Amino acid sequence: MRRFLPFVAMMPLLTGGCLGTVGKVVTAPVRVASKAVDWTTTSQSEADRNYGKKMRKAEEREGRERKAHDKACKKDPANCGPYEGYRAGNSEPKD
DSSP states (O other): OOHHHHHHHHHHHTHHHHHHHHHHHHHHHHHHHHHHHHHHHHOOHHHHHHHHHHHHHHHHHHHHHHHHHHHHHHHOOOGGGOOOOOOOSSSSOOO
């Protein structure tokens, strides 16, 4: 028994680096699974950012179409009516 006492006393010093590695290996599946869940779900901030981007693009499209409508009205005011093209809040123009 006395022969093993120095060996047992030295174990923490000899395995110091190994225990850290073992800890990383043990927690790796949890970290991988949480990363996969993060990739497959959309957070509220991501959803808000995506919605804002979509609305800015829609407003840009409406602005371009209104500008074209106004330009056409300046060329031929007799055949010009109110703008009935694309509107940013709607997915399709009114009929």
